[in-house]
Amino acid sequence: MMPAWLxxxxxxxxxxxxxxxxxxxxINSLGINGLLALSMxxxxxxxQLSLGQAAFMGLGAYSSVLMTxxxxxxxxxxxxxxxxxxxxxxxxxGVPTLRLSGVYLAIATIGLGEVLRALYLNVDVFGGALGIxxxxxxxxxxxxxxxxxxxxxxxxxxxxxxxxxxxxxMREDATAAAVMGVNVPGYQLGxxxxxxxxxxxxxxxxAHQSSFIGPNxxxxxxxxxxxxxxxxxxxGTPVAPVVGAWILTLLPELLRGFSDLRLxxxxxxxxxxxxxxxxxxxxxxxxxxAA
Amino acid sequence: MHDLxxxxxxxxxxxxxxxxxxxxGVLLGATYALFALGFTLTFGVLRVVNLTYGFYFTAGAFLxxxxxxxxxxxxxxxxxxxxxxxxxIAVVIDFLLxxxxxxxxxxxxxxxxxxxxxxxxxxxxxxAWVGPDVQRLPPGLISAEAYDIxxxxxxxxxxxxxxxxxxxxxxxxxxxxGTRLGLALRAMAERPDxxxxxxxxxxxxxxxxxxxxxxxxxxxGVLIGLNFNAIQPFMxxxxxxxxxxxxxxxxLGDIRGALIAGLLLxxxxxxxxxxLASSLKEAVAFMILxxxxxxxxxxxxxxxxxxxx
Amino acid sequence: xxxxETCGLTRRxxxxxxxxxxxxxxxxxxxxxxxxxxxxxxxxxxxxISGLVVPSEGSIHLAGQDVTARPTHVRAALGIGxxxxxxxIFGEMSVLENVLTGAHARLRASLVSIALxxxxxxxxxxxxxxxxxxxxALVGLSERAAQPASSLPxxxxxxxxxxxxxxxxxxxxLLDEPAAGMNPAETTALAGLVRRxxxxxxxxxxxxxxxxxxxxxxxxxxxxxxxxKIFEGKPAAVRSEPAVVEAYLGARLAAxxxxxxx
Numbered sequence: 001m002m003p004a005w006l007x008x009x010x011x012x013x014x015x016x017x018x019x020x021x022x023x024x025x026x027i028n029s030l031g032i033n034g035l036l037a038l039s040m041x042x043x044x045x046x047x048q049l050s051l052g053q054a055a056f057m058g059l060g061a062y063s064s065v066l067m068t069x070x071x072x073x074x075x076x077x078x079x080x081x082x083x084x085x086x087x088x089x090x091x092x093x094g095v096p097t098l099r100l101s102g103v104y105l106a107i108a109t110i111g112l113g114e115v116l117r118a119l120y121l122n123v124d125v126f127g128g129a130l131g132i133x134x135x136x137x138x139x140x141x142x143x144x145x146x147x148x149x150x151x152x153x154x155x156x157x158x159x160x161x162x163x164x165x166x167x168x169x170m171r172e173d174a175t176a177a178a179v180m181g182v183n184v185p186g187y188q189l190g191x192x193x194x195x196x197x198x199x200x201x202x203x204x205x206x207a208h209q210s211s212f213i214g215p216n217x218x219x220x221x222x223x224x225x226x227x228x229x230x231x232x233x234x235x236g237t238p239v240a241p242v243v244g245a246w247i248l249t250l251l252p253e254l255l256r257g258f259s260d261l262r263l264x265x266x267x268x269x270x271x272x273x274x275x276x277x278x279x280x281x282x283x284x285x286x287x288x289x290a291a
Numbered sequence: 292m293h294d295l296x297x298x299x300x301x302x303x304x305x306x307x308x309x310x311x312x313x314x315x316g317v318l319l320g321a322t323y324a325l326f327a328l329g330f331t332l333t334f335g336v337l338r339v340v341n342l343t344y345g346f347y348f349t350a351g352a353f354l355x356x357x358x359x360x361x362x363x364x365x366x367x368x369x370x371x372x373x374x375x376x377x378x379x380i381a382v383v384i385d386f387l388l389x390x391x392x393x394x395x396x397x398x399x400x401x402x403x404x405x406x407x408x409x410x411x412x413x414x415x416x417x418x419a420w421v422g423p424d425v426q427r428l429p430p431g432l433i434s435a436e437a438y439d440i441x442x443x444x445x446x447x448x449x450x451x452x453x454x455x456x457x458x459x460x461x462x463x464x465x466x467x468x469g470t471r472l473g474l475a476l477r478a479m480a481e482r483p484d485x486x487x488x489x490x491x492x493x494x495x496x497x498x499x500x501x502x503x504x505x506x507x508x509x510x511x512g513v514l515i516g517l518n519f520n521a522i523q524p525f526m527x528x529x530x531x532x533x534x535x536x537x538x539x540x541x542x543l544g545d546i547r548g549a550l551i552a553g554l555l556l557x558x559x560x561x562x563x564x565x566x567l568a569s570s571l572k573e574a575v576a577f578m579i580l581x582x583x584x585x586x587x588x589x590x591x592x593x594x595x596x597x598x599x600x
Numbered sequence: 601x602x603x604x605e606t607c608g609l610t611r612r613x614x615x616x617x618x619x620x621x622x623x624x625x626x627x628x629x630x631x632x633x634x635x636x637x638x639x640x641x642x643x644x645x646x647x648x649i650s651g652l653v654v655p656s657e658g659s660i661h662l663a664g665q666d667v668t669a670r671p672t673h674v675r676a677a678l679g680i681g682x683x684x685x686x687x688x689i690f691g692e693m694s695v696l697e698n699v700l701t702g703a704h705a706r707l708r709a710s711l712v713s714i715a716l717x718x719x720x721x722x723x724x725x726x727x728x729x730x731x732x733x734x735x736x737a738l739v740g741l742s743e744r745a746a747q748p749a750s751s752l753p754x755x756x757x758x759x760x761x762x763x764x765x766x767x768x769x770x771x772x773x774l775l776d777e778p779a780a781g782m783n784p785a786e787t788t789a790l791a792g793l794v795r796r797x798x799x800x801x802x803x804x805x806x807x808x809x810x811x812x813x814x815x816x817x818x819x820x821x822x823x824x825x826x827x828x829k830i831f832e833g834k835p836a837a838v839r840s841e842p843a844v845v846e847a848y849l850g851a852r853l854a855a856x857x858x859x860x861x862x
Contacts, residue, residue: 049404102400103543104588115576175672178671221414274392288697
């Protein structure tokens, strides 16, 4: 386990305790949704569309929970290991589809989400419709935000290098990028794998802070919601999708009366963003060089 | 029965039961084919993977529910009226979401994203309106009586499915192969750039194709709703997995491929549920999808071009 | 050894042979041109050489190495650079970033080195920026380095494409109609630029319709018609070759006839 002095409640003054008790879950959601938005960002940044983020998150969640409950592994092993299964599925779906036009990856990843939900519902190990309960709450707020900051920093640094330039180039014109020597299918697969890693870790963290996971948390609706994070913020910088995620996480809290219409709103955001706001709310792009 | 050349599991099963499963499978597959036909038509002619398509399936089922429950309409009225209604809804939604992108010649992923957002809003709006629960058609809408034909049990609902599918598929094939309009649509599918030269109005063609595909999806929704007697806002979404499998196995935009692949998928699902486990239906369908993508991305029956990246 | 050799290179489309058993030999050094009427298969030939189109038959060797089965990005790394007939710059990037992207195949820093900003990465990036500025100076776009590429006027965009291709330090530079849409003054300046590139040691293979440009610049000319090679030789020989004159005149007459019927 983590040393006690690192645990979040140790450092927090008593007055903040109530606040965190009330809003702790929301704060964690901000971090987790930020990670998910980045997982979408890396795929969109190479000009591809994957709807597999929720599926990868689910695979990370279920596999990590089984590692914790059945194999009794400690969390510092479970957290990094939670990206293994999502990455395997990303390869199985990505390798055949990335040779083809972009719609194939989108279709296959939507299909992946649907089939996994059916599997979680119907196979006993996954707890069926009731999901899995009693997951130890081992993910601390500092871990969630630590991962988020790490991911942001990594994507920012990589973005300002030949890799970032290659990614933007292939998003604008894949043919011209290939002529510049960019291994387009290689980068696309790399982006999908990175996306699976981020989503898998987000899934593990989310499962280990809510004590419960169920089959409906990783289907089509969350997949589309994650897409709306990225499209609302934009993909000019890695910060933009995170801001998008935070807006869409906080908004339902402010507008509680409309909770039924939350998904309607998320869907409409995508429509409006694609039709009228192709660069998102934060349209500026980062400089693609380090020197 | 070794002469059936089936797998080891099937040999252990009485022949009549297998035959019954095959009949059920073909009928289920017919509705899958019907559903996928409209999907592949939209892609073939308009070059859009249109995810709102699943919503027209839901819309057809709910229109039929409303017509039968509140107006007391018999099924032979509800089926065509609900299908046409779904077709009209499709025209409106296509106009709202895709006109602008078509005019700008936007990349195909932009169109796909718009329909993804649109369909989530539609499903969620529908759920907010009618609630998430499963609803049932009025009892006695169609006789539960079954006919015994050569030892096989066939219900009236199944006969309706068979007749309705056959009529719709025949009508669609006639429209595409036997009329000037169909010729124009096929020309658009072959050479999108040449459509303008042939005097085809893209806006009107889009409306027509949307109507036809919405009608097919709506009919599929009514028939599946009747078959399983369970109607629910997100029913179109789980149907989309079948739609994807059928159009990729059949080949994107390939009408004949979609028909064959739909029938195959129906039979396979029924056999999986009957001899392995009902819970594996979707997994088997998806494994076929991935296997086809790995080995024959142009579809099982396609010989022509694959659209590579 | 020749720099580029194609042997029996063929590309068929449904009902059409775009490139028909073309044997093209480009020795190291100098400026080589491929000419021919519209639809002669020149751009398809370039797409075959750079790997954007897969040949139906035949082989392509670069510096003695068989690259027929190699994907585009590998050929770029082996030394094939190119520009496009319809400009394909990365419009949202700055001018300098476009050129840096052109150097992609030469940059080696690993992901770890990039993420940790190790000294190896930093010095490589500094050198790449310096080289990119040099390439921009070569085409005369130094002042525009920070501008978004899409804001450049047409002629500058064409020169940017050349700078971007040169940043990869190619052995062979393919220029697809570099003078298209340029006025006479710009064309003259472009000819000087191509000459400087060739003199600095890069072999140039170009497709161009502007005959004055081709004749004054090229050391060697290959003529295509209906996908076939109908002639090759020095500019002077090409001008007096009846088959070439006929190919062009035939095409012109056909165009006139089409115009009369339209």
